[in-house]
Amino acid sequence: MRISTAQMFHQNINSVTQKQSQTSQIIEQLSTGKRVNTAGDDPVAAAGINNLNQKNSVVDQFLKNIDYAKNRLSISESKLGSAATLASSVREQVLRAVNGSLTDSDRQTVADEMRGSLEELMAIANSKDESGNYLFGGFNTGSQPFEFDASGNAVYHGDSGVRESVVASGTTIGANIPGDLAFMNAANGLGDYSVNYLATQTGEFNVESAKVTDPATHVPDTYTFNMVGNDLEVRDSTNAVVTTVTAFDPNTPVSFNGIEVKLDGKPAPGDSFTMEHAPEVSLLDTINSAIALIEDPNKVNTPAGKSELAQMLNNIDSGMNQLDLARGVAGNSLKSLDSYAATHEEEQIVNNSALSMLEDLDYAEAITQLEQQQQALNAASSVFTKVGTVSLFDYI
Structure with missing residues (x-):
């Protein structure tokens, strides 16, 4: 088969260029420490690497x-x-x-x-x-x-x-x-209602609890308790009588409008107090009110003051x-x-381990390949140089 000079030069140039490209690729891998630097290095591994990086x-x-x-x-x-x-x-x-x-x-x-x-x-x-x-x-x-x-x-x-x-x-x-x-949203210590004691209080008592026991029949309102003789009368905000407990006994809770109220001690005849719906209280308000009460010498030691402090505690x-x-x-x-x-x-440790297997370079193997590619490149260059100097006139 006849081989033209142009064809011979083309084949030798392609061989040298290919060896140079392969050598350059290995040098790049050695410099980055990565076996896969572009998708062209290993398309399958590149896809896995991209997925793990994401x-x-x-x-x-x-x-x-x-x-x-x-x-x-x-x-x-x-x-x-x-x-x-x-x-x-x-x-x-x-x-x-x-x-x-x-x-x-x-x-x-x-x-x-x-x-x-x-x-x-x-x-x-x-x-x-x-x-x-x-x-x-x-x-x-x-x-x-x-x-x-x-x-x-x-x-x-x-x-x-x-x-x-x-x-x-x-x-x-x-x-x-x-x-x-x-x-701000602490549960009321008494339950669902807060109590306001009047300065005219003479009896030693305080409300122990005031809770909503039946939400279906509960009527939120401000209620006033009046001790009339030996009876305890409860009125709503319109001053209408809600209930009257005859011969009031503090050991028995007072129930009305879905509410149950327990007293510790018995009010004296003529004593009154009010109760308003307040299921949540503020710690900041409570402390501020306690300070105001303690600073009032005319109230702190009165029965009403002591009842208020019990509620504040x-x-x-x-x-x-x-x-x-x-x-x-x-x-x-x-x-x-x-x-x-x-x-x-x-998870990162697992991902990084998988990444290392896909992209990290084996330096010993890469150096061996570099030496082989350099030898191949030198051989191809030497052959190209020798073949390139051959002339028919040398043999005439």
């Missing part, structure tokens, strides 16, 4: 979300723990103020200490994270969530929003504790339970986040 990207985002949620919840849980400690201290101060041997000056000192604790508690409720966002504002993180209005009532400017962090496919966990859950206990509940929510969420983080980290 999975790792998703897992990385889950882990970032978990870190964000853990950071906020850890701070919130710590703040709520401090708040619970303060609330416990306030309870002890209220019990100390009940001591009849204290002077007005002593009680004022106790009230001042309680006011300092209340200010600390308010500062905790208005805590910010490292970015300057309010921790306990719900979705409203840009403005202060808590303050006292002109009447001395605690006002919550936040909402009940819980910001959900996606921590796994189809799974979210709340990354914050709303302020109303922690500081119940509500402080309920507020402390609410703080513990909110803290428990944060703790459970943190535990779940740790579990999801561990699962994702294990």
